[in-house]
Amino acid sequence: MTTESELANHTVPINKIPKYYVDSVIRVLVIRRGSITPYKNSKHEGTYRTIILVDEEGIKIQATLFNKHIETWKDFLKPNKSYYIAKGRYDRVNPNYSSVHKEVELAFTDNTVIKETDHEVSTQNFSDGFLSLDAVDNLPNGSILDLIYILVSVNPIIQNATSKRREIVVTNELMEPTIVTLWGDFAENDGAFLDKLKDDKPILCLCDGVSIYKGRFGISTIPVSSVLINPIFQKAIDLRAWREIIEADNKDITVAPTKAMRRAIEVPLDHILDGLLPESQDSMYKFKATIVDILNKDEPWYFSGKTCRKKVKVIEEAAACTNCNIDNVEYAMRYCLRLEVCGGEKCTRVVLFEAANNLLGCNVQEYIQSTSIKKEECHYYRKLVLSKDKQFNFLVRIDLTDSNPHRSLIAEEIHQLEDQAPVILEEEVRSMRKYRKRAKKTTNAAAQFNQKKPKVAKD
């Protein structure tokens, strides 16, 4: 059974596979191919690679390649390609671990047949399950989620001895920028790829992600998640059309306040400095204040060790970290902008790390590069200097249980008061039909609609 028509004749949906029956054929789309990972425990040693597959009904199954099978199938099971898989073994899922299917997982044997096919698996049913970011609020913490959103920005990877993580900012049609944390090889591989793509603001889907502590840590990947980049189904095309319209109106989706900022309790600066704060579930507070001085406007950055992010001393390319006690640590530039701000009767110092991106309008590498010659003419530098005497909203995290609070506040986010994010009415946003109509007239999304014969959006 190796010809395409034979395979096609025996194909069944994943959910119709008889228990432990090895002669079922499935036709599946690869939505994730994990990196090759070594393992070693008391009984076994080797390498494995996880593959996530989805069939035409939108049912997912996790497959694992071990050892020699990784090499055997190295040119197969590539993301976004469709395959027939015959003579796989369907094992029961270990209930101790999450998987993308409740009951079965696919294992490869020496007899397994994999054949690439041009008969692509339709993602129509699969895409029905993807939710917008605002739907997360209505789900319990720890729910497994399938989300669709627009990439706004990609932060550098943060790694230590035991973990790798990377935060990305994504948004939706309600302009709700939200942080998604990528872990492990999602941070490393998918994250690096997204970093290159980010200026295109691609549409992304997160399959089987999780929302941990609602609001506070937001959404993150788990080991069985998948990240789809620029999928071609209707929901993604609609979201892209919306993005193009927003951009055509010269609204910048990257500057809207995040959910954390919107939800934070607003307090007068005096109350923060005097420790007179109401209880807040996620310790986030916001206050209005005017920037009265920029304390380090000539060099608002430092060399930051990649392990602990503390300041490192760089002498002839080698960076020594006194915090980690390493002589030669990897490092990168990081913003550290110190401001004097006043609100009400009181003034205080505020430090911006990543939030400086927001104020200056570019990342630290770009800032350093563009201010290295003729700084006074640099747009970003001028933006910084001109922020003086203007009023901003600051978002800070304050741990009420900390008996020794720091004197300078760390702002997680900053937004100038006059140019608050564009307010978009929910009804307007929800009317995808309207966007589609406008998109047809005004943007090159029209080309995609005409190609793809849109189905009527359910809503």
Add this chain to the structure above:
DNA sequence: CCCCCCCC
């Protein structure tokens, strides 16, 4: 035969 759900 793997199996990490982690963070200011």
